[in-house]
Amino acid sequence: MWEESATSAAFCMAMVEKAAQVDKNTPLLSVRELLVRFKLGDGLAAALSRGPSYLKAVDEVSFDVGRGEVLGLVGESGSGKTTIGKAILRLYEPQSGSIVVNGVDITRMGDRALKHYRRDLQMVFQDPLSSLNPRHTVRTSLRTPLLLHKICPSSEVEQRIDEALTRAGLSPVFKPRYPHELSGGQLQRVAIARALTMSPGLVVADEPVSKLDVSVRAQILNLFKDLQAKFGISIIFITHDLRVARYLCHRIGVMYFGKLVEIASVEELFTAPKHPYTKALLGTLGAEGENLDGAQVAGEAFNPAADTTGCRYYARCPMRVDHCKTAHPPTETIKPGHDIACYEWRRS
Template identity: 45%
Template sequence: MSELLLEVSGLKKYFPITGGLLGGVKGEVKAVDDVSFHVRKGETLGIVGESGCGKSTTGRLLMRLIEASDGKIVFEDKEITSMSMSELRKIRRDIQMVFQDPYASLNPRHTVEKILEEPLIVHGIGTKEERKRRVHEMLEVVGLSSYHARRYPHQFSGGQRQRIGIAKALMTKPKLIIADEPVSALDVSIQAQVLNLMKDIQKEFGLTYIFISHDLGVVRHISDRVGVMYLGRLIELADSEELYENPKHPYTKVLLSAVPTPDPDIKRETILIKGELPSPANPPLGCAFHTRCSECMDICKTTRPVGQGENGHFVACHLYNKE
């Protein structure tokens, strides 16, 4: 087993709801609610779930782009959550992010060379000549050419812009890359190219990924382990093949039943989910999924399930409670 790179325990992010004439706090949105997991060096952890489940908020918490309400984030035995901004800047050399919309994350007024050089300038890395050489090297790595450095983001296709976003994340030689829906805005054929590029880069540079997506097909292609989130909670976590072949949580089964299969001879029953997604401002008592679950029991309505783990397969569901 490779050593731990990142360990997250009890992570929470509650956003206050304000309103009224005096602008007082009326409640809170539990965007991330007591999430724990770890990531080992060299692996890819996929985090999946429908819109509003808290997966993107989790990614931003790990970078401390937003501050956690509670919990600990430990990167290489250093606790990020209690660091000062000056200490955090050093850590951010090792943790970089690839965003969903490559056009929104690239400054339209700057050339590609200036965009890619910026992280090196911020962290005081290299001379001007060394930075320029690094820019050209990273463009080649992601399948572009050095002459692209003189162009602006609007002169590239969506797939090329995402390659530039990946090159930017690689500039500081990070150890961990958090990819937040990095291919969801791209055509299917381009998605495959970018995913294969990310896998090749991972092997070449020994990278570790946290890959966030709503698409279980995409996540299966790239992930070693997969975590499923629902309404701010991590409800199942297992090795990729184990999760796809032997899902345990009723919600995971629903998600997987909707994933199309390329083999027309395989007939898969689609599991219909009832009801609407509850509001994270007013989550259900007990199990968050109980209002939509076909296997709901009385205990599910009142008691939050404790996560059970066996052979690396974690599930938070009363169906598997051994007590």
């Protein structure tokens, strides 16, 4: 036990030194050619056919997240945005590519070594009720990370829990409550408080407001905005609601069936979108003012299991040319901070 804490102390020292060496200008998180695939079908049937087939949920995606930056990932359901978030946190094992945090490659790190980097990467889930253990009180849920990472001496734990709750806009009277006794908005505040107890550098927020009542959405979004401004944390904000992304994010990445098709600053993306899919998405915002989840983007969808060559957006694209059928377009940087994967962007 003692030995373990001694080695972990040494580890932390090493981490601090490493962090000090890292230049302030290098990104906090660097994702390079990340590929996550899932096996489709399992067992005998798959074995008897031509071997297992795979679905590339995230297909060679690269992006950076700077310090204190909020990156939005938008796209339809099934476009792979949640998978990216969970792969960064190593909840899914990436097939290839790399995830570099503060200059340390964590892509293939084992559980024990990874524990020291876990603090730096936290997640807020979509459904606040199921992201808290129904058998644990709010106090237990918040105490666990404090004790696990020895963030403070045990005498200060209660005080830290109170602070964390207050920071997230909740009264400490909620400490002895169980999750089913709280409302969705309150639960999401607890989940945010839990993520923040570890003072992470990066929080992955996976649609944190989509399951909440419209009336509390704005409150939680403002909480994210305030906390981000106050503590300078980086956030990867996954959403299918472009208006939410515009309100909160500095940069936005647009996903389409596992590919990152365009990434640019909010102003750039909303004023001068280049990718035909981004344009279609922005088009849906206008008249009806509805978000893009579902079939508002007209046309035949890409079949991720069958089609493997050509641009993912080919079937729906209004600007397609024959060349688009041969291979998915490579990512080009058309302006500093504005990347796009389209052969024909100059025509738009």
